[in-house]
Structures are given as C-alpha cells and as structure tokens.
Amino acid sequence: MTRVSRRRLLGTGALAAAGAAAGAAAAAPSAAARTAPASSASSADVVVVGAGLAGLTAARDLVAAGRSVIVLEARDRPGGRVYGLPLADGTTTEGGAEFIGPTQDRIAALARDMGVETFRTYNTGKNVYFRNGKRSLYETDGILGAVPPDWGVIDLQIALLRLGEMIKTVPVGEPWKAPKAAEWDAQTFHTWSRSNSLSSGARFLMDAFASSTLSVRSQEVSLLYVLHYAAAAGNESTPGTIDRLINTRNGAQESRFAGGPELVPNRLAERLGGIVRYNAPVRSIVTGSGGVTVHADGLTVSARRVVVAMSPAIAGKIDYSPALPASRAQLMQxxxxGSIAKFVGVYDTPFWREDGLTGQAVADSGAIDATFDNSPPDGSRGILMGFINQANIRRLDGAPEAEVRAAGLASFTKLFGDKAANPRMTAVQRWDNEMWSGGGPTGVAPPGALTAFGPALREPCGPIHWAGTETSDYWTGYMDGAVRSGERVAKEVDAAL
Amino acid sequence: MTRVSRRRLLGTGALAAAGAAAGAAAAAPSAAARTAPASSASSADVVVVGAGLAGLTAARDLVAAGRSVIVLEARDRPGGRVYGLPLADGTTTEGGAEFIGPTQDRIAALARDMGVETFRTYNTGKNVYFRNGKRSLYETDGILGAVPPDWGVIDLQIALLRLGEMIKTVPVGEPWKAPKAAEWDAQTFHTWSRSNSLSSGARFLMDAFASSTLSVRSQEVSLLYVLHYAAAAGNESTPGTIDRLINTRNGAQESRFAGGPELVPNRLAERLGGIVRYNAPVRSIVTGSGGVTVHADGLTVSARRVVVAMSPAIAGKIDYSPALPASRAQLMQxxxxGSIAKFVGVYDTPFWREDGLTGQAVADSGAIDATFDNSPPDGSRGILMGFINQANIRRLDGAPEAEVRAAGLASFTKLFGDKAANPRMTAVQRWDNEMWSGGGPTGVAPPGALTAFGPALREPCGPIHWAGTETSDYWTGYMDGAVRSGERVAKEVDAAL
Incomplete structure (x- = not known):
C-alpha cells in the first residue's frame, strides 16, 4: 500500500483485474471472474459504501494492498459531491466541488495520477462588492478583501487578527483538544462575530465568510468548528489560515481542473472497474461474529470490514444492526x-473580463451572494457561476427552474451589468434536493457537537470504519480532505484485517 | 371525530373491529376481516408510523372518524418513549416519560379515558443541593429553587425575570415568529446564561435547568428553543412559564400515573387491536400518484395518507421516494x-422520607445530576430515580451494567446517605442506546434551526403528515404534546382525505 505499489498497480491495469475478482472469495484475478455477471450475493474483504473521492481512494489503496473490495454506490455515477453539471449543448460545468489550491497535496497527487490537469482560476481585474444597494469594486483578493464602508475595514482586520491567533491553538483533526475548546464550542460563530466587531460591514463580511466557505448561516455553526475549518486549510508543514481558505490567489480557489473535476473520480472508478456497483444504495449494515453483511438494493455483500465513506448525516440514514454506540449515533444527528445551490449562466464570451472584472463578487442581497468565473481554460466562452444564498435557497428549493433562472440572472445583471441578462443557456444544481447528499458542500458541527461527540467522527465501530471529507484532519470539507480520509481509512482497515 | 363519537367508539369496542378491517379496502368491519391472518400486503386509508402516544392518538381519532388505519411499530411494544422498565422481581418502574402536571389537559383526558389514575409525586420535606463538594438542603420547589452561595440567589432571580419577560413574547407553536426570533436563535442558551449572570451558582443552575428539562448541555441548544419550551408549558388559557416546567408542586412533575404511565399507550393499543402491527420497522415511504406505499419489515401497506409519528431525527432514517422537500430533509438533520439515561434503586422503604427529604436532589458532580422519589403510591417500598448527566452518559453508554450501578449508587449515597448504598435491586434505561429512539426525552433545536426550518416541523409533504411531541404547540417534549400532536394530525389528515 505504499505509493510505489499503487503506481505500479495503476500503471499496469492490474487494479481493474483485482477488482473484478472481488466477487469471488479469492483475491487473485482470473479471466473467469472478469467476465462474471453481477450476482445478487457477493463477498469481499472490504465493502466500501460510497463511490465519492473518499470511497474510491480507499478502494484504490485497499486493492493495492491486495485486498478484495466491492464499492457500493447509490447513484448511477461516481463522484458524490464532485459532479459535472450537464449543459444544454452536451458539455458540462462544475456543479459541485470545483477548486484546488496550495497545500491540497493529496487531491493534487490523485489528479496527476489520473492525468487531469489544472489551470488557474481567472483572477485578473477587480471584484464586485454589492451592499446596501450600492455596487463598488475592490482589488484585494478573496471575499474578506471587500471594502466595507468607513472604519469597518479596521474593525474587520482586528477581528481577523483575533481569529488568526485563536486558529493557531486548534489542533488539526482534534479541535476538541484546543485549550479553549469548551468555551469556543459553547457559542455560534454569529455570537463571536457580534461580540468582536461593531460595524455592520465587518459583520456582513464575517457572515459572508461562513456562508461562502461552509454554506451555512453563521448562526448555525460552532465557533470552534469554524476555527478548525481554517486551521485545517493547510498541510503537515504549512499551518492553515483564513486567507488560504478564502483567497483565489494562493488560496483554496486558486485553480480548477481542465475538463472538469469529475474526471478524477470518473477515471479512478473506471480503473477500479467492475468492483464499483452503481444504483446500489446501502440500506443496512449487519455486524455478526464473522464480519459484516451489507444490504444494498439488489445486492448483498459479506465482508470482514466495511468503510462508510459518506457524510455523517447521510451515513445516519443507514440501519445498523446491532445499533451503533450512542456517541456515534448521536453524532450523526x-x-x-450546509445548504447550497450553484447557478450558472453561459455566455458567448467572458464579457466581464473586458470590463476589467475577475467575475468574482460578494453581495448582500439577491438570490446569489458570491460568484466566480467558471469559463473554460481558453476563455472560448464565458461562464458565470453563482452560489445561491442560504435565505433564498429555502424559497427556491422547490421552485420551477424558470424561477431560479430569473432570480439568478437578476443577480448576475445587478453585479455584472446588462450583458449578463441574456445567456446562451443556464443551469442549476440544487444540492439540498439531492437525496444522496442532503445538502452541501460539507457537514458542519453546531455548538456542543465537537466537544461531546467529535472523536466519534473517525473512531471505528467494530468492523465499521468511517471516511468522507468530514473525517479528515487537513482540508476537511474539500476534495483534498476526501482523498486524505480515503487514504487514512485504507491504512486503518488494512492494519485491522 | 368529535369527543362524543370517540367515547362512543371506545365504549362499544367498535374501535378494535374497525381496526381489524383496515387490511381490507372497505372500512366496514366484518367477521371475516377480524379473523384474517396478518398478510404481507395491506391497504388502508391511513398508515400511521409509530405506536407511541402521538401515533396511537392519531389512529384513535382517525378510526373514530370512520377511516381505516394501520399502525406500524418498529418495537415489539407500544408506547415509544413511554416505557415500563422491568425490575428483577417482575414489576416495573418508570423508565421513560413519567410525570403529568397542570395544563397537560390532553394526556390527562386520555389517561382518564383509559382508566389510568394519577397520584401526587412525593414532595414533602427538603430537597438536596450538592455543589462544590458540599451537601445542603433547601425547601423551595424545583431545581431553580436550589440555593446557590451568597449573591448568586439574586443573580439567578434577575436572570429568571429576564427570561420570563422574553418567554411572553414567543408565540407558542411558532417561535420563529417571535419579534426577536432572529437574535435569540443565533445564540446558544449557554451564551445567554453567561451574558446574563455572573455568579457560578446562577450559571450552574441555568445549566441544570437545560439538563434536567431537555437532557442536553446548554451549549447545544438555541436560546429561542429554550424560551419556546417554557412558553409551551401551558395551555390555550394559561401561558407557559419556567416555574411550571421545573416545579413539582403546580408544575410538570406534580403527579405520576398509578400502575405506570405505560398503561395509557398499552390500553389504547389494546383497544385499537389488530391494526397495530409490531416488529414492523418502516424502511421506506414511496409517494405515487394514487397515494403512498409504506414498506416495513415483512409488510407493505398502500394508503392514501401516511402519518409519521416520530421525532424528526428518527423520521429522517426512513427513505422517502421521491426525496422530501429540502427544508424538511434538512430539518431532520x-x-x-437529547442524551438521557435513568437509573433506579429499589429499597425496602423510602428511607429518605424519614430523614425529612423529598427524594429530589440537584448535583454538580457524580453520574447523577437530578433525582426523584419514584416509589409506588402507597410507599410500600422506596424507589429512587436519578438522571445520568450528559457528561457521564457518554462514558456509561457502552459500560457494563455493573459499572453504571456502581456510579449510580455512589451518587445516591452522596446525596441521601449510606442507606442508599444497598438497594434490593437496581435497573437502568439508556435511551441513547435505543435504536428506535436515538436518545431522549425529546428532539431539540440547535441555533439557527427554528428560524430557517421551523415550519417544516409540521408542514405536510404531499400525503406525508408529521406528528410526535416535537411538532406540538403546547407541551412539546412531553406526553401531553405527543397526544396533542396526534389529535392535530388526525384532524389534518381527515380534512385532507
């Protein structure tokens, strides 16, 4: 399971062969196994539930370690929250996870292995700041570089300095061990931001920070969780910072994937081959003396270990027998x-670039509160992407697509002018309506959860192991965290087998 | 569905007959239907999921209205969170919901209908207050009558006066409409209590208030939720107050049920007869053009409407197809x-009474943080009941019963002296380990949930209706709220059919 063996395996195509053999008890590949039809009962060393980046990475490493693996995926596609949103002309644009930035080493390595290249997010020019009915432009990077009126700038900078000092004291992966964990987990981020700023401008931007990074209102989330989210925006040699979280340049939004990020899970799933079973939502996991039995629609798999590679909330929808330990069961409650939708408008050209704009905006009103330039690398057409904010998505969750389109284009026009009013086409991805995701981009901890239940995020329950970006130390909530969690859980399971 | 028709029905035994007919499409009872064996596919006007007080009450009223009903219950017993905990000698004691008090009219009426009598909770003498290693006694009623050292008394009283004023402004059943809902839902109760008291005594008792009424730490719960919980401690003619919530005399702990509260759901389920199907956990609810299909283990029922009479968190474990509207799906996340366990010690006599004690105590340390006298009405033996506090239940969830017993008896001895050390027998009920409850006594709202998702608590999703004490206006979290929710949902469904 070293990187060498993984590379060798991926290079020779043995992965797919090993995968096809997982239905048989033996791990050695055979021509017969490769052509065997999908059966309704199988066995493997390990069942992985969920073919997102976490589950696929775990499967890859376990197969590389010589284990037989079956991956059960509820949807008809791999990728989970990484998704190429179809456009009317047959192309796709990023409908889910999208960006990659510095210190995100594990998703970078995986993308390289899969032959997926990255390119810089368009970031030349000024950003738009819309607040209190007034549109202005600013040059600094990231949403927190937006300029609140008057002394709010200083107010915000002081609050950010305080947050920065607090973040340094939060142990990555174990925020409940921070010296002030109890105090910080007892309050919402909203409470902290109100106690530590006085200007409406600073308060607005701190709310926008919570909204744009976590897709929750600042009321919903523990201060400790927010601090840890920033502490996790780094790697083993580079401490996490708020700047790296929110910035485009040198930050988490620095680059995108040529051809779309979904190429990464798609290609990995392809290499894993027949061991990935689609349209197989897992309904129950039964632990017995000899291991586990995993019941999916149309398929039952016996295994020695199971990896549940899903967010805690969605993992909580599976029936576990016997019941999980209370700390895990209550954690999943x-x-x-978060609540998130992405709206895109496709234009003949990225017209905002000619106006000296990056395509990035922050707004306090309208359906969309943050935007990015999602155009293809060569700028051959222009794609604006906007996040639909928390207040509006509640109203638009059930709205017909025409209503979402009208609301989205009204926002785009307000932010980027009349040229935004008539796109060639639009599309929307409402993650809250996705049964197998239940929202996005990530699960978040309300006050009190991390200090009382945090260790249950990763702690195995007998033969049941947990993965998913929520369980990662670094870059939890991001693609990089998903890959890290898959690599961590594969080591954990391999050692336990 | 008037009270007259209900009484008539319950008086004649027609309820059971109507129930037995629910398997057939016709509502009229027949001898054949009454003796038909349980089949694997049935149909009814309405399926009720959950045979707790809410579900049983809904079924009772719908049957009384002439509807055919099938109740599907996951456990092998009715009652849900109302449960007679078995003791070693074959008797039972209250293992779950226990008390009834003034303004709890609906559970009172139901108990009367079922022939279950109530009696006063033993409340003569002094209460024990254990804090900072020191045991003292106090005479006032309820945990907030405990005497914190020095000026903490005044500090607490001022905080309670403030809370009382705030509570008056919260509309019962619709806390999200309170004038200051946004502000109060943006913070935890812990944040408010720290901002509005300075003494450690007042802060301790406010935490004890959250812990003893909601079984959560004050960090976990929205201030708005706590205010509403108190506002709901009344009825249409009597506004709710904190005093009524926490007091024994004139409060929610005033009386108990002779023979145990489980007699109420047990007798109601008995009268409903064969329409209540046990060991039938519902796995999925499929909405089609003609109604719903409810899939339980071993049984599938087609119906025009379904009532899900469970807490939001546990209702969220069912698979809904098509997916529920996002606001409901995210509410359930x-x-x-709450986290709760009850520990009881059974003694030859209620010895604490001879010492001039009520058997009620509040403590800041040890496994148990609050106690009550759970002896039978005639005092023929003594039963002490203690709630295991939030910090300890995490450690004791998975502990062997002997360890729980040792921890519980250590607490009892500290609070009530050496006579507590040697009970005739003990028992423990750990609700967090109960798969079909997932904790107790009630679901609670973290910050931000009520203002963004509150209306989804009750709003039907097509033919799917919601009941359970969490959906009640008055006495949410209590047996009375469960009954009220069943009565409300039955009207709602009957009107929709």
Whole structure:
C-alpha cells in the first residue's frame, strides 16, 4: 500500500483485474471472474459504501494492498459531491466541488495520477462588492478583501487578527483538544462575530465568510468548528489560515481542473472497474461474529470490514444492526449538511473580463451572494457561476427552474451589468434536493457537537470504519480532505484485517 | 371525530373491529376481516408510523372518524418513549416519560379515558443541593429553587425575570415568529446564561435547568428553543412559564400515573387491536400518484395518507421516494435527540422520607445530576430515580451494567446517605442506546434551526403528515404534546382525505 505499489498497480491495469475478482472469495484475478455477471450475493474483504473521492481512494489503496473490495454506490455515477453539471449543448460545468489550491497535496497527487490537469482560476481585474444597494469594486483578493464602508475595514482586520491567533491553538483533526475548546464550542460563530466587531460591514463580511466557505448561516455553526475549518486549510508543514481558505490567489480557489473535476473520480472508478456497483444504495449494515453483511438494493455483500465513506448525516440514514454506540449515533444527528445551490449562466464570451472584472463578487442581497468565473481554460466562452444564498435557497428549493433562472440572472445583471441578462443557456444544481447528499458542500458541527461527540467522527465501530471529507484532519470539507480520509481509512482497515 | 363519537367508539369496542378491517379496502368491519391472518400486503386509508402516544392518538381519532388505519411499530411494544422498565422481581418502574402536571389537559383526558389514575409525586420535606463538594438542603420547589452561595440567589432571580419577560413574547407553536426570533436563535442558551449572570451558582443552575428539562448541555441548544419550551408549558388559557416546567408542586412533575404511565399507550393499543402491527420497522415511504406505499419489515401497506409519528431525527432514517422537500430533509438533520439515561434503586422503604427529604436532589458532580422519589403510591417500598448527566452518559453508554450501578449508587449515597448504598435491586434505561429512539426525552433545536426550518416541523409533504411531541404547540417534549400532536394530525389528515 505504499505509493510505489499503487503506481505500479495503476500503471499496469492490474487494479481493474483485482477488482473484478472481488466477487469471488479469492483475491487473485482470473479471466473467469472478469467476465462474471453481477450476482445478487457477493463477498469481499472490504465493502466500501460510497463511490465519492473518499470511497474510491480507499478502494484504490485497499486493492493495492491486495485486498478484495466491492464499492457500493447509490447513484448511477461516481463522484458524490464532485459532479459535472450537464449543459444544454452536451458539455458540462462544475456543479459541485470545483477548486484546488496550495497545500491540497493529496487531491493534487490523485489528479496527476489520473492525468487531469489544472489551470488557474481567472483572477485578473477587480471584484464586485454589492451592499446596501450600492455596487463598488475592490482589488484585494478573496471575499474578506471587500471594502466595507468607513472604519469597518479596521474593525474587520482586528477581528481577523483575533481569529488568526485563536486558529493557531486548534489542533488539526482534534479541535476538541484546543485549550479553549469548551468555551469556543459553547457559542455560534454569529455570537463571536457580534461580540468582536461593531460595524455592520465587518459583520456582513464575517457572515459572508461562513456562508461562502461552509454554506451555512453563521448562526448555525460552532465557533470552534469554524476555527478548525481554517486551521485545517493547510498541510503537515504549512499551518492553515483564513486567507488560504478564502483567497483565489494562493488560496483554496486558486485553480480548477481542465475538463472538469469529475474526471478524477470518473477515471479512478473506471480503473477500479467492475468492483464499483452503481444504483446500489446501502440500506443496512449487519455486524455478526464473522464480519459484516451489507444490504444494498439488489445486492448483498459479506465482508470482514466495511468503510462508510459518506457524510455523517447521510451515513445516519443507514440501519445498523446491532445499533451503533450512542456517541456515534448521536453524532450523526448533530452534523447537518450546509445548504447550497450553484447557478450558472453561459455566455458567448467572458464579457466581464473586458470590463476589467475577475467575475468574482460578494453581495448582500439577491438570490446569489458570491460568484466566480467558471469559463473554460481558453476563455472560448464565458461562464458565470453563482452560489445561491442560504435565505433564498429555502424559497427556491422547490421552485420551477424558470424561477431560479430569473432570480439568478437578476443577480448576475445587478453585479455584472446588462450583458449578463441574456445567456446562451443556464443551469442549476440544487444540492439540498439531492437525496444522496442532503445538502452541501460539507457537514458542519453546531455548538456542543465537537466537544461531546467529535472523536466519534473517525473512531471505528467494530468492523465499521468511517471516511468522507468530514473525517479528515487537513482540508476537511474539500476534495483534498476526501482523498486524505480515503487514504487514512485504507491504512486503518488494512492494519485491522 | 368529535369527543362524543370517540367515547362512543371506545365504549362499544367498535374501535378494535374497525381496526381489524383496515387490511381490507372497505372500512366496514366484518367477521371475516377480524379473523384474517396478518398478510404481507395491506391497504388502508391511513398508515400511521409509530405506536407511541402521538401515533396511537392519531389512529384513535382517525378510526373514530370512520377511516381505516394501520399502525406500524418498529418495537415489539407500544408506547415509544413511554416505557415500563422491568425490575428483577417482575414489576416495573418508570423508565421513560413519567410525570403529568397542570395544563397537560390532553394526556390527562386520555389517561382518564383509559382508566389510568394519577397520584401526587412525593414532595414533602427538603430537597438536596450538592455543589462544590458540599451537601445542603433547601425547601423551595424545583431545581431553580436550589440555593446557590451568597449573591448568586439574586443573580439567578434577575436572570429568571429576564427570561420570563422574553418567554411572553414567543408565540407558542411558532417561535420563529417571535419579534426577536432572529437574535435569540443565533445564540446558544449557554451564551445567554453567561451574558446574563455572573455568579457560578446562577450559571450552574441555568445549566441544570437545560439538563434536567431537555437532557442536553446548554451549549447545544438555541436560546429561542429554550424560551419556546417554557412558553409551551401551558395551555390555550394559561401561558407557559419556567416555574411550571421545573416545579413539582403546580408544575410538570406534580403527579405520576398509578400502575405506570405505560398503561395509557398499552390500553389504547389494546383497544385499537389488530391494526397495530409490531416488529414492523418502516424502511421506506414511496409517494405515487394514487397515494403512498409504506414498506416495513415483512409488510407493505398502500394508503392514501401516511402519518409519521416520530421525532424528526428518527423520521429522517426512513427513505422517502421521491426525496422530501429540502427544508424538511434538512430539518431532520438539525433536530438531535437529547442524551438521557435513568437509573433506579429499589429499597425496602423510602428511607429518605424519614430523614425529612423529598427524594429530589440537584448535583454538580457524580453520574447523577437530578433525582426523584419514584416509589409506588402507597410507599410500600422506596424507589429512587436519578438522571445520568450528559457528561457521564457518554462514558456509561457502552459500560457494563455493573459499572453504571456502581456510579449510580455512589451518587445516591452522596446525596441521601449510606442507606442508599444497598438497594434490593437496581435497573437502568439508556435511551441513547435505543435504536428506535436515538436518545431522549425529546428532539431539540440547535441555533439557527427554528428560524430557517421551523415550519417544516409540521408542514405536510404531499400525503406525508408529521406528528410526535416535537411538532406540538403546547407541551412539546412531553406526553401531553405527543397526544396533542396526534389529535392535530388526525384532524389534518381527515380534512385532507
């Protein structure tokens, strides 16, 4: 399971062969196994539930370690929250996870292995700041570089300095061990931001920070969780910072994937081959003396270990027998998904670039509160992407697509002018309506959850192991965290087998 | 569905007959239907999921209205969170919901209908207050009558006066409409209590208030939720107050049920007869053009409407197809159950009474943080009941019963002296380990949930209706709220059919 063996395996195509053999008890590949039809009962060393980046990475490493693996995926596609949103002309644009930035080493390595290249997010020019009915432009990077009126700038900078000092004291992966964990987990981020700023401008931007990074209102989330989210925006040699979280340049939004990020899970799933079973939502996991039995629609798999590679909230929808330990069961009740939708408009050209704009905006009103330039690398057409904010998505969750389109284009026009009013086409991805995600981009911890239940995020329950970006130390909530969690859980399971 | 028709029905035994007919499409009872064996596919006007007080009450009223009903219950017993905990000698004691008090009219009426009598909770003498290693006694009623050292008394009284004023402004059943809902839902109760008291005594008792009424730490719960919980401690003619919530005399702990509260759901389920199907956990609810299909283990029922009479968190474990509206789906991720266990010691006599004690105590340390006298009405033996506090239940969830017993008896001895050390027998009920409850006594709202998702608590999703004490206006979290929710949902469904 070293990187060498993984590379060798991926290079020779043995992975797919090993995968096809997982239905048989033996791990050695055979021509017969490769052509065997999908059966309704199988066995493997390990069942992985969920073919997102976490589950696929875990499967890859376990197969590389010589284990037989079956991956059960509820959807008809791999990738989970990484998704190429179809456009009317047959192309796709990023409908889910999208960016990659510095210190995100593990998703970078995986993308390289899969032959997926990255390119810089368009970031030349000024950003738009819309607040209190007034549109202005600013040059600094990231949403927190937006300029609140008058002394709010200083107010915000002081609050950010305080947050920065607090973040340094939060142990990555174990925020409940921070010296002030109890105090910080007892309050919402909203409470802290109100106690530590006085200007409406600073308060607005701190709310926008919570909204744009976590897709929750600042009321919903523990201060400790927010601090840890920033502490996790780094790697083993580079401490996490708020700047790296929110910035485009040198930050988490620095680059995108040529051809779309979904190429990474798609290609990995392809290499894993027949061991990935689609349209197989897992309904129950039964632990017995000899291991586990995993019941999916149309398929039952016996295994020695199971990896549940899903967010805690969605993992909580599976029936576990016997019941999980209470700390895990109650954790899954206390880790809700953010609320998120992405709206895109496709234009003949990225016209905002000619106006000296990056395509990035922050707004306090309208359906969309943050935007990015999602155009293809060569700028051959222009794609604006906007996040639909928390207040509006509640109203638009059930709205017909025409209503979402009208609301989205009204926002785009307000932010980027009349040229935004008539796109060639639009599309929307409402993650809250996705049964197998239940929201996005990530599960978040309300006050009190991390200090009382945090260790249950990763702690195995007998033969049941947990993965998913929520369980990662670094870059939790991001693609990089998903890959890290898959690599961590594969080591954990391999050692336990 | 008037009270007259209900009484008539319950008086004649027609309820059971109507129930037995529910398997057939016709509502009229027949001898054949009455003796038909349980089949694997049935149909009814309405399926009720959950045979707790809410579900049984809904079924009772719908049957009384001439509807055919099938109740599907996951456990092998009715009652849900109302449960007679078995003791070694074959008797039972209250293992779950226990008390009844003034303004709890609906559970009172139901108990009367079922022939279950109530009696006063033993409340003569002094209460024990254990804090900072020191045991003292106090005479006032309820945990907030405990005497913190020095000026903490005044500090607490001022905080309670403030809370009382705030509570008056919260509309019962619709806390999100309170004038200051946004502000109060943006913070935890812990944040408010720290901002509005300075003494450690007042702060301790406010935490004890959250812990003893909601079984959560004050960090976990929205201030708005706590205010509403108190506002709901009344009825249409009597506004709710904190005093009524926490007091024994004139409060929610005033009386108990002779023979145990489980007699109420047990007798109601008995009268409903064969329409209540046990060991039938519902796995999925499929909405089609003609109604719903409810899939339980071993049984599938087609119906025009379904009532899900469970807490939001546990209702969220069912698979809904098509997916529920996002606001409901996300609400179910944001309404975790409290953490609760009950430990009882049974003694030859209620010895604490001879010492001039009520048997009620509040403590800041040890496994148990609050106690009550759970002896039978005639005092023929003594039963002490203690709630295991939030910090300890995490450690004791998975502990062997002997360890729980040792921890519980250590607490009892500290509070009531050496006579407590040697009970005739003990028992423990750990609700967090109960798969079909997932904690107790009730689901609670973390910050941000009520203002963004509150209306989804009750709003039907097509033919799917919601009941359970969490959906009640008055006495949410209590048996009375469960009954009220069943009565409300039955009207709602009957009107929709």
């Amino acid at each position: 206390r880790y809700p998904m | 944001r309404y975790p159950m």
